[in-house]
Amino acid sequence: MQHDALGGSVADGDTVTPARVMGGAAVFDFGIRARPDAATEVVAVTRVTSSLDGFWGQGVGFGVRELYARGLIRGVVRYRIGDVDLHLTPLTLSNRNTDLGGGHPEMLRVWSDWIDYDRFYRGGMWRQQGVDADAVLAVRPFDEVAIRGILAKNRGTDYFFTPDRLLGAWEAVGTRDSLRIGYRGVSLFDVPTTAQFSEAATATTVHTVNGSGPLTPHGSWGAEAGISHRSHEGLPEAPEPATAEVAEAWTRWTRPAGAWTFTVRHVASGFRSAGAQSRQVDFGATAATWPFVTNREVVRSLTPADLLQDGGVYRPAIAPGLQAYSPIYRAVEPYGPATPNRQSLTAGFAGKSVAIEAILAQEAVGEGIAERRRMAALQATASHTELLAGRPLRIDGLLRTERTARPGLADLGPGFDGIGEVDWMNARAELGVQWEPEPDAALHAAVLAVTARGTDYLAVRDGYDRITDYTAFDATYTAWLATAGVMYRFTPSSRLNIQYRTQWVDDADAPGTFGWNQWTFLYTLFF
Amino acid sequence: MNSVIQHGRGLWAVAAMGLLVGCTKPEIEGPELQDLFGPFEVLEGLSADRSEVNFAAGEQVGFTAKLSIRTDWKLEIIGLESGARKVIEGRERDIRAEVAAWDGTITFAPLFAEEACATRLTFVEFPDTLWGDTVVVTGLRTAPEVALVVSDFENPAQPVASFTEPVSTNLRATGTYYQNLFTSPPSFATVEPAQGSGMWIMSANHVPANIFICGAAIDAAQATTSTGTYFDFGTLNPEHVYFNALVYGFGDGISRLQIGLKEDDNLDGTYDRFTEGAYNAEVPIDWVGWKVVSIRADAFLRSTIGGYGNNDATGRQDLDRIMQLEFLLLAQEQTTGFVGHGLDFLNFTVYEPWRP
Numbered sequence: 001m002q003h004d005a006l007g008g009s010v011a012d013g014d015t016v017t018p019a020r021v022m023g024g025a026a027v028f029d030f031g032i033r034a035r036p037d038a039a040t041e042v043v044a045v046t047r048v049t050s051s052l053d054g055f056w057g058q059g060v061g062f063g064v065r066e067l068y069a070r071g072l073i074r075g076v077v078r079y080r081i082g083d084v085d086l087h088l089t090p091l092t093l094s095n096r097n098t099d100l101g102g103g104h105p106e107m108l109r110v111w112s113d114w115i116d117y118d119r120f121y122r123g124g125m126w127r128q129q130g131v132d133a134d135a136v137l138a139v140r141p142f143d144e145v146a147i148r149g150i151l152a153k154n155r156g157t158d159y160f161f162t163p164d165r166l167l168g169a170w171e172a173v174g175t176r177d178s179l180r181i182g183y184r185g186v187s188l189f190d191v192p193t194t195a196q197f198s199e200a201a202t203a204t205t206v207h208t209v210n211g212s213g214p215l216t217p218h219g220s221w222g223a224e225a226g227i228s229h230r231s232h233e234g235l236p237e238a239p240e241p242a243t244a245e246v247a248e249a250w251t252r253w254t255r256p257a258g259a260w261t262f263t264v265r266h267v268a269s270g271f272r273s274a275g276a277q278s279r280q281v282d283f284g285a286t287a288a289t290w291p292f293v294t295n296r297e298v299v300r301s302l303t304p305a306d307l308l309q310d311g312g313v314y315r316p317a318i319a320p321g322l323q324a325y326s327p328i329y330r331a332v333e334p335y336g337p338a339t340p341n342r343q344s345l346t347a348g349f350a351g352k353s354v355a356i357e358a359i360l361a362q363e364a365v366g367e368g369i370a371e372r373r374r375m376a377a378l379q380a381t382a383s384h385t386e387l388l389a390g391r392p393l394r395i396d397g398l399l400r401t402e403r404t405a406r407p408g409l410a411d412l413g414p415g416f417d418g419i420g421e422v423d424w425m426n427a428r429a430e431l432g433v434q435w436e437p438e439p440d441a442a443l444h445a446a447v448l449a450v451t452a453r454g455t456d457y458l459a460v461r462d463g464y465d466r467i468t469d470y471t472a473f474d475a476t477y478t479a480w481l482a483t484a485g486v487m488y489r490f491t492p493s494s495r496l497n498i499q500y501r502t503q504w505v506d507d508a509d510a511p512g513t514f515g516w517n518q519w520t521f522l523y524t525l526f527f
Numbered sequence: 528m529n530s531v532i533q534h535g536r537g538l539w540a541v542a543a544m545g546l547l548v549g550c551t552k553p554e555i556e557g558p559e560l561q562d563l564f565g566p567f568e569v570l571e572g573l574s575a576d577r578s579e580v581n582f583a584a585g586e587q588v589g590f591t592a593k594l595s596i597r598t599d600w601k602l603e604i605i606g607l608e609s610g611a612r613k614v615i616e617g618r619e620r621d622i623r624a625e626v627a628a629w630d631g632t633i634t635f636a637p638l639f640a641e642e643a644c645a646t647r648l649t650f651v652e653f654p655d656t657l658w659g660d661t662v663v664v665t666g667l668r669t670a671p672e673v674a675l676v677v678s679d680f681e682n683p684a685q686p687v688a689s690f691t692e693p694v695s696t697n698l699r700a701t702g703t704y705y706q707n708l709f710t711s712p713p714s715f716a717t718v719e720p721a722q723g724s725g726m727w728i729m730s731a732n733h734v735p736a737n738i739f740i741c742g743a744a745i746d747a748a749q750a751t752t753s754t755g756t757y758f759d760f761g762t763l764n765p766e767h768v769y770f771n772a773l774v775y776g777f778g779d780g781i782s783r784l785q786i787g788l789k790e791d792d793n794l795d796g797t798y799d800r801f802t803e804g805a806y807n808a809e810v811p812i813d814w815v816g817w818k819v820v821s822i823r824a825d826a827f828l829r830s831t832i833g834g835y836g837n838n839d840a841t842g843r844q845d846l847d848r849i850m851q852l853e854f855l856l857l858a859q860e861q862t863t864g865f866v867g868h869g870l871d872f873l874n875f876t877v878y879e880p881w882r883p
Contacts, residue, residue, distance in 0.1 A: 367555070369560045409565070412565070414566075415568075419561065469558065470557070
C-alpha cells in the first residue's frame, strides 16, 4: 500500500494532476506442485490480485502465473515444458541489462528483489514459453558432454500480418577435468506462414564457441568467440544479410583478499544477439504513478523511483532489435557485455566486503564521424558491519560513474567546429544504513543519487537497426532519493516494511523540478 | 591433461591477439554527422568540363560542383530550343563526372536538338538554385534501337481494346490534345505527342470510390512490331528484358500507371484470367511532361487480385507466353479530382533500358 504526494515546481499551477494519490494491492501467489510419477513434476502457480479499491470483489484479478511440467525421460533426458527460464552466456542469452543494476542497500533491494521476482528476472533468466531439454553423454575424449535444446515462443501471430516468432537455442559443452569447451547457437526467427497476408520474416542467429580451464592452482582462463547473422525475407526495404563477429577472453586470479578478473572484449558494430542485447527497462513506457504532469499533461520521464519499484516499465520479452536506452543511467555498455560497437578492457576485483569493476572502452567504428568515442566506467561497492550498542549495524555503499568523450569535427570550415563532440558524464551513488535494535526489528535509511551532465549524440535507428539519424542529447540531470523506515519480522517467513521516501528530480529538459513523497507499507509472507 | 592445459593457454593467447589485431577499422557507421548537423554551403559552383559536345562522336559532358554537406541534389540540362530535359539525381558532397555525366540522353521528351542547353543544380532540402555553364550540342547521339515496338499510336487501324469503369477519356489522340483538368474556373492542359503525331490519353474526374479508372490492351499479334501470338524477346531471362514507354504526367500527383503482362500459360491461344498469370508493375506519376519510363521484367510481380491473374498455371513468369500488354489508369486511394496520363512509343528492349 502506498500514499504519494506530488511536489516541486512541476506542481505549481497544475490544476489537472492530483496532488496526492493512494494505491496498493494484495497479491497472493499460490503454488501447486504435483508428482504424477517418480520422474515427473507439474508446477502451477496462480496469482490472485486484489487492488486497494477492490471492495466486494471489484478489481480482483485471477490468473495463472506459472505453469510447467518437468521430469526425466528414461533417466537420461531432463526436460521442462511450459514456462521455461533461459540463460546461456552473456553474449548469447542473458537477461542482465538493467539500468539501476544490483548492489543496492538492503532498504532499496526490497523493491528490486520484488521486480526480479515479479518479472521472472532472477538469475539473469529470460522467462519464455516452450520446451527445454538437456542430457549428459559420455563422449571421448571428454569426461562428459552436456547437450541442450530449447524451443520457445517469443511472439504470437495476429493471423493476418504479424507472424509467430520463435526462439531456438542449442548447446553442447564438453568437460574434461577442469577444461570446458562448448558450442552454442541462439536464433530468434519469424515463421512467415503463420500470418495469412505476410511473407515477411526476420531471423537473427548467434553462434559462439567458448572454453575455460585452469592456468595455475589460483588462476583460470576463459574465452568465447562467435558470429551473428541477420537476414530478412519478404521485406523489400530490408538490408542485405549481415554477419558480424564477437570475441572475449578473460582470466581470473584468486588471492586471499579476493579474486581479480581481467576481460578483453570486441563486439562488432553489426553484432546482433537478441537474447543478450534485449533490455529490461522500457524508457518509452509511462509510469504507473503520475504518468502525466502539468496542465499540458506532459509525459513524465521515468525517475530512479520508477525504476526501483514500477514493474510496469520492465519488459517481459526478448526483442529482435536494439531498444532505446537512457545515457543518464548507462552509456558505456547499455546492452551489457554484448553491446555492439565496443572494444573494451575490464578489470574487476571481488573481495569479501569490497567489489570494484573498471571498464576502459572505445567504439569499434566511429558513429557518424571517423573519431571514435572513448569511454570509462568505474563501479565500486562496499559493505561494513560492526556493533552499535551491542547490536549489528551494517553500512552499504555503491558508486558508479561513467565518462564518454569524443572530439568533434574540425578543419571543415566555419559552422562545423564542434559538431559531433561528446562530453558526457553520468554517476550514481547509493548509501544505506541498517541497524537491528532487536533480533526481529531493523531501522533502515538509504540515499540514492543520480546525476548526468553533458552532451551525447544518440543514434536513431530504423526497424532494421540501421542508424538513420542522431539526436543531440543535452542533459543537466540530478535526482535525489532518500528513504527511511522500519522492518519488523513477525516470523522467519513474514515481515512488514514501513518506509517513507522522498525524491527530488531536477531535469533541465523537464517542465520543472519534480518532487515525490511516498509512504509505503509492504507486508510479505512466504510459506 | 597437462598438454590440454598448455593448449588452453595457447588458445587464450591467440584469442587475445586476435582481439588486438581486429581492433582497428576505419569505416563509419551510420550517416555522417557532418551531413546532418553541418551548415549547407556551396563550396564550388556548377561547371561543365566542356562547352561544346558532339554526341555523335561519342563525347560526354561531365559536371562538377562541391557542397559542404551530403544532400539530395538534382542536375537538370534543358534544351533551350527543343525543351528537352535530362535530369541526373544524386546525394554526393563532391559532385564529379563519375556521377554527373551527360551522354545526350533525355529524361523528358522531346529529344535534344543541336542547340544550346542551360544547366542548373537544385536541392531537395534547400531552396538554392545554381545555374551552371551553358553547353552547346553540336552533334546528336544515334537513336537507340529497340527489340520490338508495341505501339507508337501512329496507326489508327491498330486494334487497341479499351475498357472503362467510371466516365473517363480513354482514346488514341492525334496532334495537339486539350485536356480538361476539371478545375474551377476551367483550365486545360495542352499535350503534344512525344514523338510522331499519335498518343494514347487516359483521364477522368474521379471520386474516392474509384481506384480503377480505365484501361487498354494490345495483343502481341497486333503489336506494331508483331512477333506472332506471343512477344518474342529472344531471351527468357527477366533480368534482360525491359519495358519502356514515354509517359505524360499532368502534375496531379495522384495518378498511377499499371502495366500488365498477360500470359497464356497453357498455350491455347487465349488468356484466362482465372487460371493464367498476369504480372504487373506500377508507376506513380508525379511529374509534368513526357518522361522516359523503363521497368525491368523481373520487377513485374504476379497479380494479387483474386480472379485477375493471381493464379499462374506454370507458377513462374514466362516471357515467351505473353500474349497481351495491358495499361491501366489508377487513382491513389481516398483521393478525388483529376487523374490522367498519356502514353507513347511503348516498346521492349533487351539487355539494357531504352535511353533515347
